[in-house]
Amino acid sequence: MSFEILTYGFMHRALIAGVAIAILCSVIGLFLVLRRYSLFGDALAHSSFGGIALGLFAGVYPLWTAYAVSILSALIITKIKDKYNISGDASIAVLLSAGIAAGLVIISFSGGFSIDIFSFLFGSILLVSVNDTVLILALTGAILIVILLLYRQILYSTFNEEQAKVSGIPVEKINYLIIFMAGLTVVTSIQLVGVLLISALFVIPNVTAIMYGRGFRQTAIISISFSVFSVLTGILISYIFDITPAGTIVLFSIGLLAATMGIRSLGLLSKK
Amino acid sequence: MNAVEISNLTVKYPDVKALDDVSFVVKEGDFLGIIGPNGAGKSTLFDAMLGLNTAYSGTIKFFGQDIRQSKKYHKEIGYVPQKPEFEKNFPATVSDVVRMGLRTESDENKIDEILQQLWIHELRNRRIGELSGGQLQRVFIAKALVNNPKILILDEPVTGVDQQSIELFFSILRELNSKHGITIIWSSHDLDAVNRLANHVACLNRTLFFHGESEKFFSDDELVKQYSEASMQEHMHHH
Numbered sequence: 001m002s003f004e005i006l007t008y009g010f011m012h013r014a015l016i017a018g019v020a021i022a023i024l025c026s027v028i029g030l031f032l033v034l035r036r037y038s039l040f041g042d043a044l045a046h047s048s049f050g051g052i053a054l055g056l057f058a059g060v061y062p063l064w065t066a067y068a069v070s071i072l073s074a075l076i077i078t079k080i081k082d083k084y085n086i087s088g089d090a091s092i093a094v095l096l097s098a099g100i101a102a103g104l105v106i107i108s109f110s111g112g113f114s115i116d117i118f119s120f121l122f123g124s125i126l127l128v129s130v131n132d133t134v135l136i137l138a139l140t141g142a143i144l145i146v147i148l149l150l151y152r153q154i155l156y157s158t159f160n161e162e163q164a165k166v167s168g169i170p171v172e173k174i175n176y177l178i179i180f181m182a183g184l185t186v187v188t189s190i191q192l193v194g195v196l197l198i199s200a201l202f203v204i205p206n207v208t209a210i211m212y213g214r215g216f217r218q219t220a221i222i223s224i225s226f227s228v229f230s231v232l233t234g235i236l237i238s239y240i241f242d243i244t245p246a247g248t249i250v251l252f253s254i255g256l257l258a259a260t261m262g263i264r265s266l267g268l269l270s271k272k
Numbered sequence: 273m274n275a276v277e278i279s280n281l282t283v284k285y286p287d288v289k290a291l292d293d294v295s296f297v298v299k300e301g302d303f304l305g306i307i308g309p310n311g312a313g314k315s316t317l318f319d320a321m322l323g324l325n326t327a328y329s330g331t332i333k334f335f336g337q338d339i340r341q342s343k344k345y346h347k348e349i350g351y352v353p354q355k356p357e358f359e360k361n362f363p364a365t366v367s368d369v370v371r372m373g374l375r376t377e378s379d380e381n382k383i384d385e386i387l388q389q390l391w392i393h394e395l396r397n398r399r400i401g402e403l404s405g406g407q408l409q410r411v412f413i414a415k416a417l418v419n420n421p422k423i424l425i426l427d428e429p430v431t432g433v434d435q436q437s438i439e440l441f442f443s444i445l446r447e448l449n450s451k452h453g454i455t456i457i458w459s460s461h462d463l464d465a466v467n468r469l470a471n472h473v474a475c476l477n478r479t480l481f482f483h484g485e486s487e488k489f490f491s492d493d494e495l496v497k498q499y500s501e502a503s504m505q506e507h508m509h510h511h
């Protein structure tokens with residue numbers, strides 16, 4: 001195998017951006033999974049599809065409109081859920097279809113599907129620009145710093161809202177913050193795996209890591225490692241064999257999940 | 273000094289008035305047992321005291337401070353809920369859970385100390401979802417205590433726990449109260465247990481039926497009988 005590919009600028013950018021997104025999705029995803037919000041990433045991704053279509057239609061950089069729509073829907077979904085007492089999964093289903101429906105209508109107005117739309121649907125990490133990479137790194141850094149600073153509050157309100165409230169933690173604000181950060185993360189990650197596969201990055205490494213039966217920090221570290229591993233190997237392998245990176249990345253992380261399940265059912269993960 | 277001062281507390285839910293004009297005082301160092309049948313309003317009282325329900329009328333004061341005015345009371349209170357609810361496969365160990373209760377920078381020694389005090393140190397690295405009811409209960413008490421609270425509030429914490437664990441739990445409570453001077457407010461169905469542990473009793477059944485020293489209550493057969501009958505009636509009423 002040739003290591004020449006590692007010298008290409010676009011490959012550097014893809015790998016750096018990919019690793020940042022892998023870390024970000026795994027961390028945000030862990031909190032979402034534990035809050036029974038596993039499909040939330042999916043819902044936001046689909047609603048940002050509407051945002052992307054809007055951007056393409058209006059001639060604005062599509063990721064900007066996607067950020068706006070994603071964050072807005074994240075906040076709306078939370079408000080609606082609280083106010084009308086709709087269950088989480090139902091409100092996610094509504095948001096998900098609303099985004100796609102709006103996207104489709106806007107696309108047909110603007111004369112049908114284009115190459116651009118496909119790259120957002122399925123990801124385009126090998127095409128990521130220097131500016132995109134810088135933005136991805138900055139956002140990842142900012143979100144991780146916020147999470148580290150508010151680590152106890154976020155963890156405690158994820159564990160049990162009521163008890164966190166009794167301890168004086170502003171649970172509602174923390175909830176909105178997480179949702180807001182999830183909105184940012186989703187749009188940022190669209191470049192890696194596309195709209196359709198985002199929730200894979202949020203959910204699979206975390207479900208896998210939780211099976212190892214460790215404490216919170218170790219679980220987060222296991223999840224990040226798996227996520228980064230899948231993204232790195234996924235990008236490299238997909239380039240070498242000329243297949244789609246998004247699909248390869250997700251299949252790799254599913255492979256890790258299957259392997260973990262295998263190890264576990266052999267009894268190798270039971271208590272020390 | 274009064275640790276807790278509740279005046280004219282009334283809580284209405286859409287269908288029921290759960291508490292009606294309840295007033296009582298808990299002095300620092302008291303061990304108060306709140307007894308009352310199912311649906312008497314014990315959890316409702318705690319929800320209001322803990323700031324989980326702000327739709328009440330009347331006033332609640334901790335150490336002279338109205339909780340509507342000051343949020344400082346949060347740090348003086350440790351709370352053990354009736355049913356600690358959490359995701360069964362939550363990736364948290366016992367020490368992770370106790371650490372959540374810790375307000376200041378993570379102080380591992382304090383965590384070890386409290387786990388030892390509650391006889392659960394060997395469970396330190398076990399996942400929270402794997403524990404038995406009695407072990408879980410002590411973990412949540414550890415979490416409530418790790419901040420050195422002045423008041424410990426426990427909502428019916430012995431349901432589904434075996435006799436031996438209950439005894440251990442009682443001796444822990446007694447020690448916290450007498451040695452460490454922690455004010456304890458404890459709700460229970462169990463008259464005998466309250467008789468053994470608490471030095472004050474409040475009989476709650478929507479209204480406050482009795483409040484005073486437990487000796488006074490338990491030495492007065494007529495009072496105990498009245499209380500039991502009242503709660504029986506209430507019980508039948510509910511079914």
Ligand SMILES: Nc1ncnc2c1ncn2[C@@H]1O[C@H](COP(=O)(O)OP(=O)(O)OP(=O)(O)O)[C@@H](O)[C@H]1O
Nearest residue numbers: 285286288290308309310311312313314315316317
């Ligand atoms: N969130 C709520 N909405 C409406 N009614 C409620 C609510 N919580 C409690 N109630 C009602 O208020 C009354 C008091 O309930 P509460 O839970 O305070 O009783 P309790 O003394 O804690 O009972 P238990 O011993 O069963 O725990 C009951 O009639 C209950 O049905």
Ligand SMILES: [Mg+2]
Nearest residue numbers: 314315354427
């Ligand atoms: Mg109750």
